[in-house]
Amino acid sequence: MANLNSEEQKKQYEEYVKQVTPVHSLPVNMAKAFLVGGLICVFGQWILNTAKSYGMNQEMAGAWCSLTLVFLSALLTGLNIYPKITKFGGAGALVPITGFANSVAAPAVEYKKEGQVFGIGAKIFTIAGPVILYGIFSSWVLGLIYLMFQWWGGGF
Amino acid sequence: MPAIGKQSIEFQNDVFILGGGSIVGKKEGDGPLGNCFDQIEEDPMIGMNSWEEAESALQQKAAELAIQKASVLKDQIRMIFAGDLLAQSIASSFGIVSFERPVYGLFGACSTMGEALSLGSMAVAGGYGDIVMALTSSHFASAEKEFRNPLEYGSQRPLSASWTVTGSGACVLGNRSSKVKITGVTAGKITDYGLKDAQNMGACMAPAACDTIAANLKDFMREPSWYDKIITGDLGYVGQRILFDLLKDRGQDITKQHLDCGMMIFDQETQDTHAGGSGCGCAASVFASYILPQVESGTWKKVLFVPTGALMSKTSFYEGQSVPGIAQAVVIEYVE
Numbered sequence: 001m002a003n004l005n006s007e008e009q010k011k012q013y014e015e016y017v018k019q020v021t022p023v024h025s026l027p028v029n030m031a032k033a034f035l036v037g038g039l040i041c042v043f044g045q046w047i048l049n050t051a052k053s054y055g056m057n058q059e060m061a062g063a064w065c066s067l068t069l070v071f072l073s074a075l076l077t078g079l080n081i082y083p084k085i086t087k088f089g090g091a092g093a094l095v096p097i098t099g100f101a102n103s104v105a106a107p108a109v110e111y112k113k114e115g116q117v118f119g120i121g122a123k124i125f126t127i128a129g130p131v132i133l134y135g136i137f138s139s140w141v142l143g144l145i146y147l148m149f150q151w152w153g154g155g156f
Numbered sequence: 157m158p159a160i161g162k163q164s165i166e167f168q169n170d171v172f173i174l175g176g177g178s179i180v181g182k183k184e185g186d187g188p189l190g191n192c193f194d195q196i197e198e199d200p201m202i203g204m205n206s207w208e209e210a211e212s213a214l215q216q217k218a219a220e221l222a223i224q225k226a227s228v229l230k231d232q233i234r235m236i237f238a239g240d241l242l243a244q245s246i247a248s249s250f251g252i253v254s255f256e257r258p259v260y261g262l263f264g265a266c267s268t269m270g271e272a273l274s275l276g277s278m279a280v281a282g283g284y285g286d287i288v289m290a291l292t293s294s295h296f297a298s299a300e301k302e303f304r305n306p307l308e309y310g311s312q313r314p315l316s317a318s319w320t321v322t323g324s325g326a327c328v329l330g331n332r333s334s335k336v337k338i339t340g341v342t343a344g345k346i347t348d349y350g351l352k353d354a355q356n357m358g359a360c361m362a363p364a365a366c367d368t369i370a371a372n373l374k375d376f377m378r379e380p381s382w383y384d385k386i387i388t389g390d391l392g393y394v395g396q397r398i399l400f401d402l403l404k405d406r407g408q409d410i411t412k413q414h415l416d417c418g419m420m421i422f423d424q425e426t427q428d429t430h431a432g433g434s435g436c437g438c439a440a441s442v443f444a445s446y447i448l449p450q451v452e453s454g455t456w457k458k459v460l461f462v463p464t465g466a467l468m469s470k471t472s473f474y475e476g477q478s479v480p481g482i483a484q485a486v487v488i489e490y491v492e
Binding site for chain 1: 205206301305306307308309310311312313314315316347348349350351353356359363394397398401
């Protein structure tokens with residue numbers, strides 16, 4: 001029998017494969033993510049505090065914090081160190097702003113060979129693109145909901 | 157009749173393997189088969205400008221090594237059967253353009269070496285070419301770029317994922333005598349068990365390997381014990397387990413004979429390769445560097461070589477299609 005034609009058989013095979021396929025330990029991965037994500041955030045806080053100690057206001061210090069984290073992530077991506085941090089830390093390294101920077105810097109490095117326009121230009125957002133699109137879209141939806149609440153609130 | 161059973165051929169005319177050449181990257185060179193390969197490239201770019209060009213360079217070098225070891229001249233090669241994993245098989249096209257010999261470009265995913273050996277031996281057995289070449293390659297970085305993410309993008313690979321081998325293997329086949337003969341082939345069917353997980357290719361390909369091995373045993377009316385070794389391409393640890401179970405359901409047991417190139421090329425404990433090696437270069441380089449010498453020396457007298465492939469593209473994957481498998485079997489025998 002070369003193919004499984006019925007959906008039931010396919011389900012059965014999928015179930016069986018699930019049983020025999022090893023997976024990463026979830027608690028261990030979560031602990032690593034907590035550690036790495038936590039460290040990145042502590043580092044961010046340190047930048048923020050340092051910036052403030054130089055007399056910057058919250059907004060300015062926040063900008064410096066993001067800027068520094070993004071720069072360091074891009075630098076570590078170029079040096080091929082960031083992928084190693086993510087391999088260990090998983091979502092702990094993917095979710096902070098540094099993960100976002102990595103997802104933009106990595107295609108830029110990889111597709112440079114295909115040229116400035118069709119390589120870097122066209123492909124730099126292949127990974128980050130969906131995050132940007134749906135990030136903006138969901139903030140639009142939230143904005144709409146907020147507006148409606150204001151209308152209702154005004155009616156009372 | 158050379159055609160036997162439903163999908164096999166038993167060659168009536170002699171097909172010999174005159175020589176094999178292999179070249180791999182540093183990680184493969186550090187693996188358990190490190191001292192078997194003809195050449196190990198420390199530089200992942202092989203002195204070229206891109207991953208794709210580097211893979212082409214691997215093919216060119218493997219082909220040159222095989223030609224040299226088979227003691228033939230480049231101009232004597234009647235045709236080259238070559239393939240790789242990249243879209244439109246560019247690694248092969250640019251790898252062998254300088255040879256100026258006739259070429260048939262193939263795609264069978266990671267089973268391509270089986271396909272190339274099968275078609276090459278048919279050409280020789282049919283008398284259409286006295287000397288032909290089978291050649292395939294893969295490169296970790298070009299495959300990651302083609303099928304997954306840019307190399308510097310951070311992600312966690314599941315334990316079922318395999319590691320694409322950076323390497324290339326080539327074999328020169330011909331009708332002049334040597335110690336190793338290809339006596340038959342079993343062509344593989346596209347086998348779809350509906351699995352959609354491209355990060356578990358062993359499980360996607362195991363049903364195809366099972367189907368082709370079972371067909372080979374049936375068509376040739378053989379027991380698994382007829383073979384000293386039954387060697388699959390890149391099923392890896394997960395796929396091997398599934399292959400054993402599926403064959404057991406059909407009443408066949410190959411646990412004593414079975415080896416897998418993907419499991420042999422890397423050390424799972426120390427090299428962080430998860431399920432094992434994969435890619436067109438995996439089966440090809442292990443065949444040329446390790447399996448062929450074992451048969452040449454008579455250590456193994458009868459071997460069934462079964463490279464396996466997962467037939468998907470990025471597009472089919474994103475469009476929600478399953479990942480069908482294919483496996484091509486080649487019967488290799490020692491000549492007394």
